[in-house]
Amino acid sequence: MKYPPSAERARLSEVFSSLQGEGIHAGERHLFVRFEECHIHCRYCDELGKPGEERNLDALLAEIAELEKREGPHRFVSFTGGEPLLYLKFLKPLMQRLRERGMKNYLETDGILWPALEQVIDLCDCISMDMKPSSVTGEKNFEAEHEKFLQIARRRETYVKFVLSKDIDIPEFERLVAVVKRTAPEVPVVLQPLSSEREGHEDDQLMKLLGELQTLALQQVQDVRIIPRLHRILKIR
Numbered sequence: 127m128k129y130p131p132s133a134e135r136a137r138l139s140e141v142f143s144s145l146q147g148e149g150i151h152a153g154e155r156h157l158f159v160r161f162e163e164c165h166i167h168c169r170y171c172d173e174l175g176k177p178g179e180e181r182n183l184d185a186l187l188a189e190i191a192e193l194e195k196r197e198g199p200h201r202f203v204s205f206t207g208g209e210p211l212l213y214l215k216f217l218k219p220l221m222q223r224l225r226e227r228g229m230k231n232y233l234e235t236d237g238i239l240w241p242a243l244e245q246v247i248d249l250c251d252c253i254s255m256d257m258k259p260s261s262v263t264g265e266k267n268f269e270a271e272h273e274k275f276l277q278i279a280r281r282r283e284t285y286v287k288f289v290l291s292k293d294i295d296i297p298e299f300e301r302l303v304a305v306v307k308r309t310a311p312e313v314p315v316v317l318q319p320l321s322s323e324r325e326g327h328e329d330d331q332l333m334k335l336l337g338e339l340q341t342l343a344l345q346q347v348q349d350v351r352i353i354p355r356l357h358r359i360l361k362i363r
């Protein structure tokens with residue numbers, strides 16, 4: 127990492143209140159804490175390169191308390207990024223302190239860093255776990271890591287999210303759904319459209335493809351939902 131965290135300090139790119147725009151909790155009011163860095167580089171990423179600034183744990187907790195008072199109640203504090211689990215040293219005490227205040231922790235993650243998840247799993251109230259097909263991300267294949275991650279994540283409320291473009295390799299998609307089938311067949315699977323030309327749900331061809339992928343996935347697992355990004359439809363942060 128360029129700026130490794132300590133238990134007291136980490137670099138964040140934003141702290142704000144909004145509607146959750148993705149996944150099975152879309153539409154709820156969440157308080158977002160966005161970490162700056164990631165350990166991979168998806169070719170479609172719209173978060174990397176957002177400049178961050180160093181925050182002290184106590185100052186962040188005060189800011190969260192203020193936002194909760196002004197714009198809450200929030201259903202969850204959502205840790206997002208970047209990759210929050212890269213910030214384990216800082217994330218763990220942060221989650222502990224929020225728990226002590228009665229808040230709920232929601233982890234948005236790329237679903238790869240399973241040893242770090244093991245350290246905070248009991249502090250997570252919900253996990254939004256990505257599965258990253260290399261045909262879409264341009265990254266390496268993380269099938270083995272995703273399987274180990276999901277074995278741990280399923281102890282809490284969890285869903286699996288696929289961000290899918292027309293680049294998806296269908297056999298690769300089926301192999302990743304098979305990971306869900308053999309590891310945690312009860313968890314919901316969310317298909318989120320991604321288009322390079324426009325917002326994903328506005329791309330008719332892509333939405334048709336997602337319908338076909340949903341049919342394929344339903345042959346292996348029982349809860350498969352197509353959910354576009356609500357915050358982009360509503361044009362909010």
Ligand code: SF4
Pocket residue numbers: 164165166167168170171172173174207208209236
């Ligand atoms: S895992 Fe998320 S933050 Fe990291 S590069 Fe991919 S899209 Fe960006």
